Every structure is written in C-alpha cells, then in structure tokens.
Amino acid sequence: MTKTAFPPSIKSRPVYADLVARPGTYHLVIADGEGAGAVVDLLAGAAEPAVMLAVMHVVYAPGPNGTDEAAVLQALGAAQFYRAPTIAAMLPRIARVLLDAHMGTQFYLAGTEGLIGQAEREIMATGFPHTAIQKEHRGSTVRRVQCVHCKGITESVRTDPFACSHCGLNLFVRDHYSRRIAAFQGVNIDAEDPGLVPAAVERFK
Amino acid sequence: MSGGAKLHVRVAEVVPVNDLIKRFRFVTRDGSPMPAFSGGSHTVVEMDDHGTRRLNPYSLMSDPEDTSGYEISVRRDEAGRGGSLFMHTHVQPGMEMVLSHPLNLFQLDGRSRKHLMIAGGIGITPFLAQIKQLTHFGGRFELHYAARNRELGAYTADLKSAHGDRVHLYFDEEGQVIDLKSLLNRQPIGTHLYVCGPKGMLNWVRSTAQAQGWPEASVHFEEFLAPGTGTVFQAQLATSGKTVTVGTHQSLLEAIEAAGVDAPYLCRGGACGQCETNILHCDGTILHRDHWLTPEDQAAGTKIMPCVSRFEGKTLILER
Numbered sequence: 001m002t003k004t005a006f007p008p009s010i011k012s013r014p015v016y017a018d019l020v021a022r023p024g025t026y027h028l029v030i031a032d033g034e035g036a037g038a039v040v041d042l043l044a045g046a047a048e049p050a051v052m053l054a055v056m057h058v059v060y061a062p063g064p065n066g067t068d069e070a071a072v073l074q075a076l077g078a079a080q081f082y083r084a085p086t087i088a089a090m091l092p093r094i095a096r097v098l099l100d101a102h103m104g105t106q107f108y109l110a111g112t113e114g115l116i117g118q119a120e121r122e123i124m125a126t127g128f129p130h131t132a133i134q135k136e137h138r139g140s141t142v143r144r145v146q147c148v149h150c151k152g153i154t155e156s157v158r159t160d161p162f163a164c165s166h167c168g169l170n171l172f173v174r175d176h177y178s179r180r181i182a183a184f185q186g187v188n189i190d191a192e193d194p195g196l197v198p199a200a201v202e203r204f205k
Numbered sequence: 206m207s208g209g210a211k212l213h214v215r216v217a218e219v220v221p222v223n224d225l226i227k228r229f230r231f232v233t234r235d236g237s238p239m240p241a242f243s244g245g246s247h248t249v250v251e252m253d254d255h256g257t258r259r260l261n262p263y264s265l266m267s268d269p270e271d272t273s274g275y276e277i278s279v280r281r282d283e284a285g286r287g288g289s290l291f292m293h294t295h296v297q298p299g300m301e302m303v304l305s306h307p308l309n310l311f312q313l314d315g316r317s318r319k320h321l322m323i324a325g326g327i328g329i330t331p332f333l334a335q336i337k338q339l340t341h342f343g344g345r346f347e348l349h350y351a352a353r354n355r356e357l358g359a360y361t362a363d364l365k366s367a368h369g370d371r372v373h374l375y376f377d378e379e380g381q382v383i384d385l386k387s388l389l390n391r392q393p394i395g396t397h398l399y400v401c402g403p404k405g406m407l408n409w410v411r412s413t414a415q416a417q418g419w420p421e422a423s424v425h426f427e428e429f430l431a432p433g434t435g436t437v438f439q440a441q442l443a444t445s446g447k448t449v450t451v452g453t454h455q456s457l458l459e460a461i462e463a464a465g466v467d468a469p470y471l472c473r474g475g476a477c478g479q480c481e482t483n484i485l486h487c488d489g490t491i492l493h494r495d496h497w498l499t500p501e502d503q504a505a506g507t508k509i510m511p512c513v514s515r516f517e518g519k520t521l522i523l524e525r
C-alpha cells in the first residue's frame with residue numbers, strides 16, 4: 001500500500017511519518033482501514049517483534065471506504081486485539097485502556113485523519129504530549145470537518161465545498177486543523193453573495 | 206537595557222535554615238506589591254561585591270500568589286565564584302538590592318494528569334513554589350526529595366506536615382535511594398516529570414526516563430549552570446570594535462558587560478537562550494556548557510552562549 005502524499009499546505013496542517021518501533025513497556029496501536037498495512041510494516045521493521053507483540057494492544061475499525069483488514073491484524077498475534085465496527089464505537093474502549101495505562105506506553109496511530117485525530121485527542125486528554133504520539137496516514141483522505149458557524153461536525157467529507165450536515169450552510173474546507181476538536185474547519189463560502197456557490201470538486205477520496 | 210525591567214527591593218529577612226542554607230525575603234522599597242509569578246520562576250539577583258558585579262539566578266520559593274514579597278534560599282558554595290558567599294556573608298536585613306522580574310523556564314504543564322517531582326538538595330526551591338501553586342489551583346503531585354542528611358534537608362519537616370504521603374524523603378547518609386525505575390514505571394499515562402538538582406541526578410533521571418519510553422516533552426528539568434572557570438581567553442567584538450579578555454573566574458558575558466557593551470541576557474545560566482551570540486570567526490575550540498543550543502548547533506560552532514560557555518584557542522570574533 002502506497003503512503004499518502006498530501007499537497008503542500010499551511011504550516012499548521014498535520015503531517016505524518018512512518019511508524020517506528022520505540023522502546024516501551026506497553027504498545028497501544030490504533031488503526032482503521034488501510035492503516036492495518038502500516039501496523040504490519042511497523043512490526044516488520046521492529047528489532048524484536050515478539051517482545052513487542054507480547055505487550056501490544058491493537059484496536060482496529062474498518063475504514064470509511066469499507067476496507068476491513070481486521071483478519072490481517074488479528075493474525076499478528078498481539079497480546080490483545082479488538083475490532084470495533086466504527087471509530088465512534090472504538091473511542092470509549094480507548095478511553096478505558098488509557099485509564100489504566102502507565103508512562104512508558106508507546107502510541108502508534110495509523111489510517112485516516114479522522115481516526116488519527118480522534119485517537120490522538122483521547123490520548124492528549126491525559127496530558128500526554130501529542131508530539132510523542134506516532135501517526136502514519138494510510139488510505140482514504142476524506143475529512144472530518146467542523147462547521148465554524150454551527151459547530152456541528154460532518155464526517156467523511158469528500159467534496160469542497162460541501163453542505164454542512166447540521167445547518168446546511170455551504171462550507172469551504174480549509175486546511176486549518178483543530179487538534180482539540182480533531183477536525184478541519186469549514187467556512188461558509190457564499191456568505192457575501194448567498195447562492196453563489198462554486199461547483200463542488202471531489203478533493204478528498 | 207538588557208535583562209529586562211528591574212525590581213528595586215529591600216531585604217526584609219535573612220534566616221539561617223541550616224549550616225549551608227540561608228533564606229532571604231525581599232520586599233519592594235516603596236511598599237507596592239511585587240508582580241505575581243508562576244511556580245518554577247527564578248529571579249536574577251544583582252550583587253555589588255566590592256566592585257565586582259555579580260548576577261546570579263535563584264528560584265523563587267515563596268507562594269506565587271503572595272505579592273507582599275519574594276523568598277529565595279541560597280546554598281553556600283565555598284568553591285563557587287563568590288555569589289553565594291556574598292549572599293551569605295554580606296546581605297543583611299534592610300539592604301537595598303535589585304532583582305530581575307521573575308522568569309519561568311520550569312513551569313508546570315497544566316495539561317498533565319499528575320506532576321511527579323524529583324528534587325536533589327537545594328533543587329527543592331522551585332518545587333516549594335509549584336506545590337503552593339498546586340494547592341491553590343488543584344492538581345495532583347508527588348514529590349521525591351533527596352538530601353545528604355536530615356540536617357541538610359531544607360524544609361523537609363514543613364513539606365511532610367503539610368502534604369504527608371505526597372512527600373517522600375531520602376537521605377544519602379542513611380543509604381536511602383530513590384527506586385527510580387519502579388517509580389517511573391508506575392506513573393499514570395499523562396504524568397509529567399520535573400527534576401531539579403545536581404547534574405548527576407539530572408542526567409540519571411533524564412536518561413532513565415528516556416530508556417523507559419518517556420517522551421522528552423514530558424520530562425522537564427532545571428539546572429542553573431554556574432559559568433564555571435577556565436583559562437584566560439580573548440574575544441573580539443566586531444560590532445562594537447572592542448577586544449575583551451575573559452578572566453579565569455569571569456564569564457564571557459561578564460567580560461563583555463565590563464567592557465561597557467550592553468549584551469542581552471535573562472537567566473545567566475545557559476537555559477533561556479537570550480544571550481545567544483553569532484560567531485563570525487573561530488580559530489580554536491568553543492567550550493559549550495549551555496542547555497540551549499542543540500547538539501547540532503554546538504557542533505556547527507556558529508553560535509555561543511556567553512553566559513556560561515568559554516573558548517580556548519587563538520582567535521574568536523563575535524557579532525556583538
């Protein structure tokens with residue numbers, strides 16, 4: 001699976017890198033869709049995969065495009081494996097795992113930006129520095145977008161502009177990202193000339 | 206003027222804490238309130254030691270909310286360059302002194318679930334202010350404090366009586382050592398670690414944390430480096446067209462200041478980055494002693510922190 005190349009953007013837009021095995025007392029791996037491939041590669045590159053697997057917990061959900069490689073991850077043989085039907089269903093599980101986690105834990109996130117952002121937010125809520133959470137993008141580039149007007153969040157946005165699923169405003173999808181909300185920002189595109197909306201382009205696949 | 210605005214204070218109290226440590230309380234000369242600060246801040250105390258100007262950073266240990274005065278504790282260092290000896294032998298109640306505004310290079314990370322503090326000896330002082338801050342604003346902490354013996358462990362009784370089980374004491378002479386590995390292993394995720402003490406302790410704690418998978422961003426440390434001594438060297442100041450000679454017990458920054466050049470500084474301990482100076486030419490070796498420049502920057506040899514670092518060799522030309 002090829003890694004995602006994003007077009008050049010503003011400085012604050014999140015960037016991703018390959019997952020690398022780091023020494024740790026516990027490894028929490030959270031992935032969705034094609035992110036499974038990044039987890040396979042992570043272990044292939046680890047010096048002692050068996051040692052790592054013995055203290056590894058893998059949490060996985062199928063991607064927004066339907067990709068489901070749960071069987072591949074389950075076959076890796078981590079100490080714990082959990083498949084959630086959706087990211088939303090996975091989040092309480094992550095919060096529960098974090099409640100008992102100790103410093104020395106390494107975090108590996110792989111897959112779509114929606115998965116990475118929301119898992120990162122759960123981890124950050126403990127006070128753990130986001131700079132120490134590894135993140136590798138794989139698979140779909142659909143976005144989780146917050147409408148800056150009504151604050152509602154629309155998942156899996158494909159086109160730009162798009163209609164807010166909450167208030168219906170036509171939103172231009174910015175690269176401006178909120179780590180706290182785990183979403184890109186959507187801004188009304190026809191505020192000055194209502195109705196003058198450019199044709200939607202499929203920017204995210 | 207370099208070093209920021211100053212606080213004009215009067216010494217209100219000098220209290221011997223034990224054989225090596227004295228506590229000083231400063232209040233404003235005109236009775237106005239001192240600026241509030243945050244736990245972990247330090248102030249640079251200006252001393253006129255019989256013609257030699259000394260500026261030493263000391264952590265503020267008093268309650269950050271208490272604007273009626275600031276307190277510091279100074280450990281007497283016989284082998285040092287003289288700042289602590291001056292504080293111990295010459296500073297008396299009623300004396301007028303000048304302090305810098307508080308500067309915090311060791312602040313608590315308010316996002317963390319728990320603050321784990323490790324102090325060695327006089328390194329307890331910033332934690333005293335931080336703990337007071339946490340008692341006002343809430344926040345979970347655990348302090349592990351090592352001292353040579355019971356007599357030299359300053360403020361141990363106060364800490365114990367105020368915070369009980371959250372305070373753990375260790376005395377070297379009684380063979381007590383922090384069980385660091387297991388201590389670090391049992392911290393809940395999101396804990397931040399703070400360490401202040403002698404260099405050996407800092408290195409031990411930082412390297413153990415790293416080996417156990419703690420991120421660098423969760424580990425905070427403070428060490429004010431004394432400028433240290435070394436061989437006499439010369440430096441040319443290209444911008445001001447002067448050449449200074451740096452004495453054995455003098456820092457490069459002090460030599461620049463003594464030549465009448467107003468150079469930037471804040472912490473004077475190699476931590477804040479304010480004094481960073483470009484090197485235009487260097488024929489010799491820069492003895493980097495700061496915590497500011499990255500190892501790559503230090504190796505490149507294009508910058509120097511004159512508050513703590515020195516030079517050995519033929520020619521050094523600075524952009525100053």
Ligand code: FES
Binds near residue numbers: 471497
């Ligand atoms: S004055 Fe702070 S690093 Fe030199």
